[in-house]
Amino acid sequence: MRLETLRGRDLRAVAAEARRAFGDDAMILHSRTTTINAVPMIEVVAGAAADIERLRDLCALDVPLRAAHPAAHRVSPRRRPYCVALVGPTGAGKTTTAAKLAVNDAAFGRLRAGFMTLDTHRAGAVEQLQAYADIANAPCEVVHDRRELAGAMRRLSSCDVVVIDTPGRGPRRGPEDDSWRELMRAVAPDETHFVVAATSRLDVLADAHRAEMATRPTHALLTKLDEVADKSAAVSIAGTLSLPIRWVTDGQRVPADFHLAASTLLSSGGAAMTVTP
Template sequence: MRIETFRAARSRHALEAVRDLLGDDAVVLRTRRVGDEVRVQATTTWELDAFQRKLRPAPLAGPRFGRPFRMVALVGPTGSGKTTTLAKLALGERAFGGGNVGVISLDTFRIGAVEQIQTYADLADFPLEVLSDVAEVPGALKRLKGCDTVLVDTPGRGPRESADEMSWRRILKLLRPEEVHLVLPAGLRAEVAAGLRQFYAPLAPTHLLLTKLDEVPWEEGVAELADGVGLPTRWVSDGQDVPADLHEAAGRLMRSLSHDRGPWLPARVEAS
């Protein structure tokens, strides 16, 4: 998405520059004063519409491969909040409408990982399967046949992981989830997010799931980060409250483009 920044001593002069460059379709996203100058960020209605189309996901995928349930996997680096986000998805009604949810954990590497998800499973009484070998997959799927949705938690690993630690990838490939959500903290630098997107490409991520929006001041740059990753985005997360801090993504990210002008997009730049 093309976003231009304009600087001038007065707002009027900055807005004139916006119109001169972007024309009648210009839309102001953010304005602020920095020292003696006014800075205006702007784009066009065409760019905003294109971003919203790219951002908005298709309806939630249904079961395939002869299974009675859909499967949604979360992948991403260490510290991105996958397990907490998975608990929000499993325990809340915003994601799957209160249907029966089961969980598969492939995270047998991190100390305390199984205990963490087991605590949520005990509190909410959802079935949990912990897998460390591909031979365990058929039995786990059979035991989860009463679920409507099965969520898959994976280890947080980065580009330097060892071959032994990548065994969970073979299990995930065998599970064949309908959707694979790449979970990234919203405060990542754009180039880091792009590198992680490339690293996880062999797992064929279908969606982006941004977490920790509450750690980004005014959520500035969050929409641009999502745009750079280039995946549709179904949910975002902004805190540790389970399950409340899970939200529909498209509207939230569109609002983040205009954080200093209220709850929706700013007005067009009118001709003077």
């Protein structure tokens, strides 16, 4: 899935450029005006129609949890809170995003969220999540091993949703790496979001994705959209992972920098412009 950012003096010029790049099926996903060296320019993100359709499917197929599950735990066949786990490389933004999920209304509306963390080895990891939990006034359970799991779930049973934070996998694997994966199997989350930075290189990403296959990600969650010049990098990642995307983040502010993917990656809710000659 390839998108390109193109700039020109007017829409006719960029449309011609888009057709040169993508042929007669070229479509424009976003357009905005900008200035380069004080000269007004139009900037568009363009791609082939089929790719834009595919992106729209990835973003839109998936409805927000609060719409699908107005009272998540009551519809859970296991009569427990709806469990949403975050996996992915270290530094991708899992813990920060967990905090955003618990307090941003765009995530779970007014459902009551709690936290569980399986990231127990790294210094400061529990404290980081606990600090967010304190601010959100949400319960936070630290689970070191299988024996602690049932008790933690019981204490979280008044929540509608439990957001599960995990350590991820650093560039150098440690022996502790697999114990949390076993715990993940025991938890069997209802959703597992593979959290990746939009700044990730595609080859590194493919490697990280392979490492997370065991946790069976159901979604991709793109972070750090604020660190890329435009959205084409994020779109390439979405295409590579080929997982539904419900949420994206674009900054360090908790909980503000958090959005529904459809409204961020697709302009005006998904209306792309056809480029006609």
